[in-house]
Amino acid sequence: MNLAIDTLKAQVIAEVDRRRDELVELSLKIHDNPEIRYKEFKAFGRITDYLESNGFALERGICDLPTAFRAIYGSGRPAIAFIAEYDALPEMGHACGHNIIAAGSVGAALAAKLVVDQTGGSVVVLGTPAEEGGVGKAAMIKNGAFNDVDAAMLVHPARRNAATVEALACIGLEVEYFGKAAHAAASPHEGINALEAMVQAFNNINSLRQHIEDGARIHGIITNGGEAENVIPAYSSGKFLIRAQESGYLDKLCIRVLNCFEAAALASGAQLKYKWDDVRYDPMNSNMVMAELFTKNYQILGRSIDPPDPSNGFGSTDMGNVSAVVPAIHPSVSIAPMDVLIHTPEFAVAAASERGHQGLIDAAKAIAMTAVDLLLDSAAMERVKREFSDD
Numbered sequence: 001m002n003l004a005i006d007t008l009k010a011q012v013i014a015e016v017d018r019r020r021d022e023l024v025e026l027s028l029k030i031h032d033n034p035e036i037r038y039k040e041f042k043a044f045g046r047i048t049d050y051l052e053s054n055g056f057a058l059e060r061g062i063c064d065l066p067t068a069f070r071a072i073y074g075s076g077r078p079a080i081a082f083i084a085e086y087d088a089l090p091e092m093g094h095a096c097g098h099n100i101i102a103a104g105s106v107g108a109a110l111a112a113k114l115v116v117d118q119t120g121g122s123v124v125v126l127g128t129p130a131e132e133g134g135v136g137k138a139a140m141i142k143n144g145a146f147n148d149v150d151a152a153m154l155v156h157p158a159r160r161n162a163a164t165v166e167a168l169a170c171i172g173l174e175v176e177y178f179g180k181a182a183h184a185a186a187s188p189h190e191g192i193n194a195l196e197a198m199v200q201a202f203n204n205i206n207s208l209r210q211h212i213e214d215g216a217r218i219h220g221i222i223t224n225g226g227e228a229e230n231v232i233p234a235y236s237s238g239k240f241l242i243r244a245q246e247s248g249y250l251d252k253l254c255i256r257v258l259n260c261f262e263a264a265a266l267a268s269g270a271q272l273k274y275k276w277d278d279v280r281y282d283p284m285n286s287n288m289v290m291a292e293l294f295t296k297n298y299q300i301l302g303r304s305i306d307p308p309d310p311s312n313g314f315g316s317t318d319m320g321n322v323s324a325v326v327p328a329i330h331p332s333v334s335i336a337p338m339d340v341l342i343h344t345p346e347f348a349v350a351a352a353s354e355r356g357h358q359g360l361i362d363a364a365k366a367i368a369m370t371a372v373d374l375l376l377d378s379a380a381m382e383r384v385k386r387e388f389s390d391d
């Protein structure tokens, strides 16, 4: 058994190396044509054409999302899914390095394809649009895209090598206040100040902040604060994100945050209108059996897991939603020095650097090798499933 696993892992490593130039080219093409959420048409076209020309069966535009896809090679179970993200950030290009996620998952699938020929089962690439602020995977889960998948993986570029990631539950809230305009000097007593309502809501939230659980976050911006400084603002609007380590606590926190807005409405006399996002990010539930297999494969490639950084908190990802419905991991690969923060122009540069290219090659190899473990070792696949159902 071990010999066969080692032989197949050597095959997937060799296959990723053989395709290195193609994968780097795919990564750079996506990087050089950044497209924001749900508009990732060029990336979608390149990735799907490449997979199709290499023997994958393609379903394009699944789940009513024009830039989502499913690519399958082989048949039956286990079905191991590599997740491709390919959206960029507005104004900043690929400052989250999703070009590396896409090329890494595609490379892993093309290598794992060789394994499926020998072991049976199937390898799937799920193209998931709109990770940045769209929660695209939630729509795909709702439409059943993950129903026939036994395990799901991607590798995100980062500053550290990691097998697991913490990610917060998160929901967005849009708020509007409606007041009454008046001359700001001649007749302010006739006005109802919608901007002051918004400012008061911020102050209420800032007071609440001291009394919330560690790891929770509340942050927002004012998107409209009035038109002229000599007019009492009749309208204000803002956008907020509320995050917590657990979904249950997020529910409770949302009630308290809404109270902050309602209290400001009462105090100011402005009318409050609000809308919670239809979908929210779930916290990431890393499958530790998969994470351990991934770690061993990283070590075979000469990468070791870096210690966590206690000075940094966590964001949110819609892989959290995936991890709620199938066993999943969201490891990371180091492509940038520690002083280069993700979601910055400097990180976008790193995502197209030599170090970024090496990161995507190692990422592709490591998740392809983890797929070898799951396709060949049914006991490992059972442990993955047992951990998931016990959670």
Ligand SMILES: [Zn+2]
Pocket (backbone or CB within 6 Å): 096, 132, 343
């Ligand atoms: Zn991001």
Ligand SMILES: [Zn+2]
Pocket (backbone or CB within 6 Å): 096, 097, 098, 131, 156
């Ligand atoms: Zn990202």
